[in-house]
Amino acid sequence: MQTEENKNQNFFQSNTAKMLMVGLLTLVLLIPLVFVQNLIQERSERKNEVVNEVSETWGKDITFYGPILKIPYKSYSELSITNPQTKETEIEKKATIEYAYFFPEKLKNTSNVKKEVPLKRSLYDYVAFSALMKFEGSFSKPDFENLQIDPEDVLWEKASIVVRTTNLKSIKSDLNIKLNSQSFLFESKNIADKIYGELETNLFNYSNVSANYILNFDFSISYNGSNSVKFIPIGKSTQVSIDSNWDSPSFEGSFAVEGVTKKITKDGFHADWKIFQINRPFSQQHLNSIPNLDTFSFGVKLIETVDEYQQNERVTKYGFLVIGLTFLVFFLIQVISKIKIHIFQYTMIGLALIMFYTLLISITEHSSFQIAYLIASISVIVMIVLYSISILKNKKFSMLIGASLTALYTFIYVIIQLENYALLVGSIGLFLILASIMYFSRKIDWETN
DSSP, rough: OOOHHHHHHHTTTTTHHHHHHHHHHHHTTHHHHHHHHHHHHHHHHHHHHHHHHHHHHHHEEEEEEEEEEEEEEEEEEEEEEEOOTOOEEEEEEEEEEEEEEHHHHHHHHEEEEEEEEOOTTTTEEEEEEEEEEEEEEEEEEOOOOTTTTTTTGGGGGGGEEEEEEEEEEGGGGGEEEEEEHHHEEEEEEEOOOOOOOEEEOBBBOOHHHSHHHHEEEEEEEEEESSSSHHHHOOOSEEEEEEESSSSSSEEEEEEOOTTOEEEEEEEEEEEEEEEEEESSSSOOOSSSSSSGGGGGGEEEEEEOSSSHHHHHHHHHHTHHHHHHHHHHHHHHHHHOOOOOHHHHHHHHHHHHHHHHHHHHHHHTTTHEEEEEEEHHHHHHHHHHHHHHHHHOOOOHHHHHHHHHHHHHHHHHHHHHHHHHHHHHHHHHHHHHHHHHHHTTTTTTOOOOO
16 A cells, blocks of 8 residues: 555656646746847847937938928008097007918929948948939919918018928938029028928019919939838829839838839839829918928838847747747657656756847847857757757657757748748647647556656
């Protein structure tokens, strides 16, 4: 008859107890895995800080808002003045200068966005671009009567053209605009706006420059920038066309790109937009100030599909799977071969698996993700195989472990490279792994010690 002490001893030597201990160790190893994930996040934040520093000098996002025709007019207000002696009240008219803003009848833009050689700062590469934008179009006769302004109060001789744009300091050329047959130079103006800078031409006589009050315009502007290029569709008819050698665009904003002409290849992309006045809920003329129409902007974001830190982060999300499946392989070998593997040896194997992620992130910062993944995985697989030879005393089992780890790391690498099919391939792969484990463990007698 078994004593209580023998029963306790038999339990701790049973497969059930060993499974519980290995499972508990797997959960404990998630703690250093979390530390690795925090390290990756910290390094990613550091990269963002460096990128922001570089973009401050090279150039940031570009949003273009213009050109806009600005014409002053006289506005009158009435004041009641009472004579203190006669007590008679007189009405006095006071004139002030206000401004009316008119958007173009037609606005056409053709832009070429060129990806520049990555800028180097510390360990990080910063991808930037240069953009050459060409604008042309026309203004129709300003309709002051619709604004209930007497044409006699309009100061036609003090008209100007206004452009608002972000990234003002990264404009790389003098900005001249041709109005019909005359050329005017833009100058920077002070405005109380933290986002936009303003450029305005010298004053001109609209009646003299225009032809039957029609004003055609033509100008170009060159930028250094990063991240995105956007426009605000202020034309009654707005057409925008962008060509670039960037192969990973993300089209965004309030208006969709033309699907028929859109083209994306490994050599770059082409995109067109065509927007009419009926497509957006704002007028062609405004009084007193230029409205904020940022919510109606559209354009393209020039992105890196997945940077090295995002790839590292995605790899660590499979850490629990790698540790769990590796321990399961060792446990099945232990049960089948009757070889004893101490919990300390499981711990050493688990720590070796954790080291894969620290090697991966550190090597990635000095090389490409692909090379880092190859070096880190081979290093860890070789170390675990050599260690398993010493504890299992069997090269056959050790080679099986090496093959299993190679297949597992290859499987994870394939998943993180996929975008649209990552979930599908991952689900199929996990199903096959589970089916293999069920097949190889089907004849194990779990009741034996």
